[in-house]
Amino acid sequence: MPKVKINDIEVDVPAGTNMIEAAATAGVEIPHYCYHPNLSIAGNCRMCLVDIVGGRAPEIACNMVAREGLAIRTDTPNVKKMRQSVMEFLLVNHPLDCPICDQSGECRLQDYYMDHGDYDSRGVEEKVSKQKRQDIGDKIVLDAERCVQCSRCVRFGDEVTGTGDLRLMNRSDHTEIGMFPGERLTHHYQGNLADICPVGALTNKDFRFQRRVWYLRETASVCNGCATGCNVQVCHQEGEVFRYLPRRNDAVNKSWMCDHGRDLVPGIAGLERVLRSRVDGCSVDTEAALGALTTRLKSAKSVGVVLGSQATNEANWALLQLVRKNLPGARLYAATGNDPGSVEYADTLLVDADKNPNNAGLALLASLDGRVGSTAELGSALGSLDLLVVLEDDVIGRLKGHGRPAALAYFGVSKNATSAAADVLIPVCHTVEMDGSYVNRQGRVQRIRRAVNAAGDAVPAWLVLERLGGKLGHAPGTGMVAAAFNAMAKAVPAMKGMDFKALGDAGLQLATDVPEVAAPDVPASPGATA
Amino acid sequence: MDFPRILSGNWEVPDSHTLAVARACGTYTRVEMALKKPPAELIQIVKDSGLRGRGGAGFPTGMKWSFVPGPEKRGNKPVYLLCNADESEPGTFKDRYCMWKDPHLMIEGMIIAAHAIGCKVGYIYIRGEFRYIYDRLWEAVHEARAAGLLGRNILGTGVDFELHVHLGAGAYICGEETALISSLEGEKGQPKLKPPFPAVEGAWRCPTIVNNVETLAAVPWIIENGAAAYKAIGTEKSPGTKLFSCSGHIRRPGVYEIPLGYPMKDLLEIECGGLLPGRTLKAVIPGGSSVPVMTPAEVYACNMDYESIQTVAGSYLGSGGFIVMDDTTDLVDALTNLLRFYAHESCGQCTPCREGCGWMYHILCRVRDNCATAADLVTLKDLADNIHSKTICFFGASAAMPVQSFLLKFKGEFLARIEAASMGIPAGAIIANPEQRVGHPVAPSVAGA
DSSP: OOEEEETTEEEEOOTTOBHHHHHHHTTOOOOOSSOOTTSOOOOOSOTTEEEETTOSSOEESTTOBOOTTOEEESSSHHHHHHHHHHHHHHHHTOOOOGGGOTTTTSOHHHHHIIIIIOOOOOOOSOOOOOOOSEEOSSSEEEOGGGOOOOOHHHHIIIIISOOOOOEEESSGGGOEEEOOTTOOOOSSOHHHHHHHOSSSSEEETTTTTTOOGGGOEEEEEEOOSSTTOOEEEEEEETTEEEEEEEOOBTTTTBTOOOHHHHTTHHHHTSTTBOOSEEETTEEEOHHHHHHHHHHHHHHOSSEEEEEOSSSOHHHHHHHHHHHHHHOTTOEEEEOOOOOTTHHHHOOSSSOOSOOOTTHHHHHHHHHHSTTOBOHHHHHHHGGGOSEEEEESOOHHHHTTTSOOOSEEEEEESBOSHHHHHOSEEEEBOOGGGSOEEEEOTTSEEEEEOOOSOOSTTOBOHHHHHHHHHHHHTOOOSOSSHHHHHHHHHHHOGGGTTOOTGGGTTTOEEOSSOOOOOOOOSSOOOTTOOO | OOOOOSSSTTTTSTTTTSHHHHHHTTTTHHHHHHHHSOHHHHHHHHHHHTOBOTTTTOOBHHHHHHTSOOHHHHTTOOOEEEEEEOOOSTTOOHHHHHHHHOHHHHHHHHHHHHHHHTOSEEEEEEOTTOHHHHHHHHHHHHHHHHTTSSBSSGGGSSOOBEEEEEEOOSOGGGGSHHHHHHHHTTSOSOOOOSSSOTTTSOGGGSOEEEEEHHHHHHHHHHHHHHHHHHHTSBOSSSBSEEEEEEEESBSSOEEEEEETTEEHHHIIIIISOOBOTTOOEEEEEOSSTTSOOBOHHHHHHOEESHHHHHHHHSOOOTTOEEEEEETTOOHHHHHHHHHHHHHHHOOSOSHHHHHHHHHHHHHHHHHHTTOOOHHHHHHHHHHHHHHTTOSSSTHHHHHHHHHHHHHHHSHHHHHHHHHHHHTTOOHHHHHHOHHHHTTOOOOHHHHTO
8 A cells, every 4th residue: 555645744645546536545635637537548638737855747646546655736726737737728719608508517627617726807809709508418418619629429439338429529729529410319328428528518308408507415325226226316405306427336336327317317306207106096195095905804714925026125125024924824025027128228337238226135134034925925815806906016017917816915005007007005115215224136235315305195105014014903013214224134134233323325235145136037927928 | 961771771672561571681680689688688789879869858778678667566467568650759750750661670679578578469550541551560460470570489489479560540649658568558649648658568557668660760770780889870969860850941851871970060950952043041951850959050050969959059859840931931930830630639638738729820820820919929939838847748848949949040030020911911912022121120018028
């Protein structure tokens, strides 16, 4: 571990650390445009030039690897002047259209001008004009004039997606980012281009002009789009979610997320949400629905209970405890499997064919109870059940053609075949509306956090199950999410020693490998013909 | 004058570019001698000779060769030898003569250099505008290969060396060695970050040596005559001869091979034949457009070697593009013309150079067109300072140094132009008698700026 000095602050950093990161550990920010921790070093923006103590000329910190005894200064008049001049060069041909630019508020040009520029303008020459408002992909608009040619997007295409679509064209101050004529972005990681663009050159069509970013609040959570569990920042204002941004976690998603994940945002407050409880077709309040369900559970002879791979660990734990304490005769099932077509859209980078965010967590809990039946067993038992209780899983859609239970109770987030068929329907919270945890495909236990208030009458599943347990006689003890998690962590060997608070922003790895998630797919339906 | 003609000795021989004539002149006689020597010995001879890179930077060639990691370090990675024939510095035109008149001398140098560094495949990267030389080089390579001087088992010595000629697409920046490598690899011709240096990780991430045409052409003579003989020519720190591309307001423009350390005054007055009748000297750019300009006083005190030019005039020998400007030259126009080139050729990678070259050019255009103020000159100087040595490659400094030196040494002419414009004197009138305007009285705030 080489010891380096930044402005006389000595820090120990791992070998191979560059000086931008080393300075960050010393609490010194070195401004930069082209440097990105998850991309290769380009070294072209020149914003990170620093003085080396005892060195001849200034050098860029991004390409400077920490070595024993290296000492740099970022507080000298020379460094101040270099930063100021780079700002001046960057802005001399910049259109300064901040009032109509969607990047305003999260623009490195604005931020660094205030921090390091602050000069009187000398720019009297006519600016170089370039092409504005170029539609280069389904998600992205390119404004070449605003670009600072940092080449982050070029490197993203070369190194992350491997599509090599964006290129720097021309030379000198006519250099501009562009696509080959007639081509468009085709990959489904386009949103990242807008994220890594430090200025307003690449903006996201879905978020453009929706909200000024300084109004947005951010909550660290996890994407519920697939088993990968990309760490995200949920950006919201006054109860409305406007976008997901990827949150850096090098163990999971680096700094990226896919466009499918971002596309989930409109669904949070969309028309497809289940908002009211319903019993036998009549809208009721949740308390009444829970009462009706209690009655039916008590009278039913054969009860099936389906744990959900979309539900949080806490909700599944609550349901497991509820069954153990109140419904000794009920048969538990774990519904798993991919949606039709999902294998085609999966890739080797982030998108997983399994669209359920907590399949691994479900498998962990299912393995606690040796009697949990598989999807196939559920399929064959379906027609013989008096009452089936389903937690956040579209069982009816999944098992088309397998017959129906006599009665169906559904705790659901969104409308689907199961919610339509449910006799008792109870709305539960969306990922962004509650706290909890998921286990992703690599066995990482990650926290989700409540960002906005629940839509309609939705309640966190672990809470509504606590209430149902109370009505049945024995509450599962999951009234507080942290307590639910900690109780579960005690019972699950792979989670040994885990604590809800200790999950933090980056999550914790399971002690053992992820149990095999019950394999494939929807069982062939008896009624299906070739 | 009679100097040893190491590089240009065969240029006047008819058909000197053909293998038959080249062999008759003694070319390729050194190949067998060199290939029988162990590589380390060749490197030592070149090191001892003090040969310095002729592309502009003047880095010791032997030392550069010795940076190539040995087989134990580089594993099974090949080593590449690239000949930098992307001669595009304004005012420099020596390499084109080398290649046009005596391509076999350079190829001979490449064979020897390749053996020294353990290279099996070499490339001549030639400037896009030199299409006609490109064809001639290929002819020379084919001739040499047919004669067993290239390819497998050269002259039965067991040494292999394959040579290719690659035509660039016409970009000044591709003369910068890492940009040359990018371009050769098929990427956009842009310099790369150092480290890693090309000798360790260059073309296709393999150890690569990039040498100028003139440097390689000097190698056979050194091998034949020994390091001491080469060192006997020129000065202690700048040994050997060098080609100078002389242009501008002189009677005999052309390429001259002279020993380093030769007085600049003699080069101007004897080789170049002096100025045109009735003219007086105004300025000289001694080493290609990128180096700082020199005043007449500096010219007369200076010798043509790396050290003298630097100590006397703060300028550089560079690539040896000797540009002479007499009293009819409008230095504002001259500098504007130079900056037009740099504003066009900046690769557009680093912020200061990309934006700054164009900005400096536009300010100079306004000075030239009588629309500038003295404050613009302050900005101009500041921009040049902000570009110099703040970029990945040396291009930024190359564009900044002319501006800095013109403004330092000929500021009066720029101020006079601005002053005259403010008084409504048309631009044409300025050129007529520039001497009067040097030191023209100006407002104190401007003079101090």
